[in-house]
Amino acid sequence: MERHQVAVYLAAMAVGGLLGRAAPGAGPGLEHAVNPVLGALLFVTFLQVPAADLLRAARGGRFLGAALTVNFAVVPLLVAAMFSFLPGNQAVRLGVLLVLLCPCVDYVIVFSGLAGADNRRLLALTPVLLVAQTLLLPLFLYAFLGSGLSGVVHAGPFLRAFLFLIVLPLALAWAVQAWARRRPAGRRAAGAATSAMVPLMAATLLTVVASQIPRLGGHLGDVGAVVPVYVIFLLVMAFAGRSVARLFRLGVPASRAVVFSGATRNSLVVLPLALALPDDLAAAALVVVTQTLVEVLGMVVYVRAVPRLVPAAGTASAP
Numbered sequence: 001m002e003r004h005q006v007a008v009y010l011a012a013m014a015v016g017g018l019l020g021r022a023a024p025g026a027g028p029g030l031e032h033a034v035n036p037v038l039g040a041l042l043f044v045t046f047l048q049v050p051a052a053d054l055l056r057a058a059r060g061g062r063f064l065g066a067a068l069t070v071n072f073a074v075v076p077l078l079v080a081a082m083f084s085f086l087p088g089n090q091a092v093r094l095g096v097l098l099v100l101l102c103p104c105v106d107y108v109i110v111f112s113g114l115a116g117a118d119n120r121r122l123l124a125l126t127p128v129l130l131v132a133q134t135l136l137l138p139l140f141l142y143a144f145l146g147s148g149l150s151g152v153v154h155a156g157p158f159l160r161a162f163l164f165l166i167v168l169p170l171a172l173a174w175a176v177q178a179w180a181r182r183r184p185a186g187r188r189a190a191g192a193a194t195s196a197m198v199p200l201m202a203a204t205l206l207t208v209v210a211s212q213i214p215r216l217g218g219h220l221g222d223v224g225a226v227v228p229v230y231v232i233f234l235l236v237m238a239f240a241g242r243s244v245a246r247l248f249r250l251g252v253p254a255s256r257a258v259v260f261s262g263a264t265r266n267s268l269v270v271l272p273l274a275l276a277l278p279d280d281l282a283a284a285a286l287v288v289v290t291q292t293l294v295e296v297l298g299m300v301v302y303v304r305a306v307p308r309l310v311p312a313a314g315t316a317s318a319p
Contacts, residue, residue: 001199002198005110005198005201006110006111006114006299006300008198008202009107009201009205009296010296010297010300011202012201012202012203012205012206012209013205013206013209013292013293013296015206016206016207016208016209016210016213017209017210017213019206019210019213020209020210020211020212020213020214021213021214024213024214025214026210026211027210027211027212027213027214027215028211030207030210031211031275033207033211034204034207034208034211034272034275035164035165037204037207038165038204038268038269038272039164039165039168039169040169041106041197041200041201041204042105042106042165042166042169043169043172043173044193044194044196044200045105045106045109045123045126045169045197046126046127046169046170046173046174047173047176047193047194048123048194048197049123049124049126049173050177051174051177062248062249062250062254063118063121063125063248063250063254063257063258064125064128065248066245066247066248066250066254067125067129067257067258067261068132069244069247070237070241070244070258070261070262071103071129071132071261071262072133072136074237074240074241074244074262075100075101075103075237075262076101076140078236078237078240079096079101079144082229082232082233083097083144085229086226086229087222089222089283090281091277091280091282091283091284091287092225092283092284092287093145094141094145094274094277094281094284095274095283095284095285095286095287095288096226096229096287096291097140097141097144097145098137098270098273098274098288099265099266099267099287099291100233100291101133101137101140101141102133102137102265102266102270103129103133103261103262103264103265103266104261104264104266104267105126105129105130105266106126106201106266106268106269107201107264107296108122108260108261108264109123109126110198111260111264111299111303112256112257112260112261114303115256115260115302115303115304115307116252116253116256116312117253117257117259117306118253118257119257121254121257122257122260122261125261127166127170129261130166130269131166133266134161134162134166161269161270161272161273165272176189176190176193177190204268205268205292205296208268208271208289208292209289209292209293212285212289215282215286216286223283223286223287223290226287226290226291227290230290230291230294230298231294233263234263234295234298234302237259237263238259238263238302238306238309239309240262241255241258241259241260241261241262241263242255242258242259242309242310244262245258245259245310252310252312256307256310259309259310260302263295263298264295264299265295267288267289267291267292267295268292271288271289274287274288
């Protein structure tokens, strides 16, 4: 499964689409399964990050600076430039903001590794990126949407997502790491959990797509309108990420990691926030899921294109 994980993920989304069309009544139940499956995925992701590596990543100098710059300075500027071209529908705009303003912390590890990027650094940086986006997203939304935000997005879903998708999986991962250092049974359990990453990612993608397909019927126009925005975002961020990496004088693997970090978005984690919105903003969740579909296809292209965009001979200096 690890050798063919891209095909596995595409197949999972296809099966999810078929399931959503064949059994639309299962959609609400599958929505409740999104958070548990995603929490398990993030636990397995965090399990691969030793606590010492996390602390080193938090003090990671140029790489940390480049990742934070591309995600929390360059990306918001690009989103601001595209914002006026978005449809006027408030739900659509909110969905686009939710998904584009948050950097990915899960399958970016997989795709960046396939392109020869330093995905271990990205893996160690995932908790930092999660905490940063949790703190900054409400501020970004207020900046884009103004004072009307208070009646649309509430703090509750953010706090629940932070607790159940960051704090608990990270604490559990560190507890299992401590167990693995002391007991052979702990090492076996950690190894078994780590090997489940590809199936869990596939299960997450299948669950997300299957739960949202039944909602698609009355929102095809809204969804279709944001597809070009997501495609443009992927195109621009490839070159923007490379420029930031050059600015920070990173080596090739680290530069490729920055490109992937800037281009991939955290659609799976922000989806529960979109699902918690009022019914009149239900289209926001579909807009978020649409970004997942576009991005996974885009990552298939990135895996081949980024090594050409950041070739092995093009390093400026060692990271």
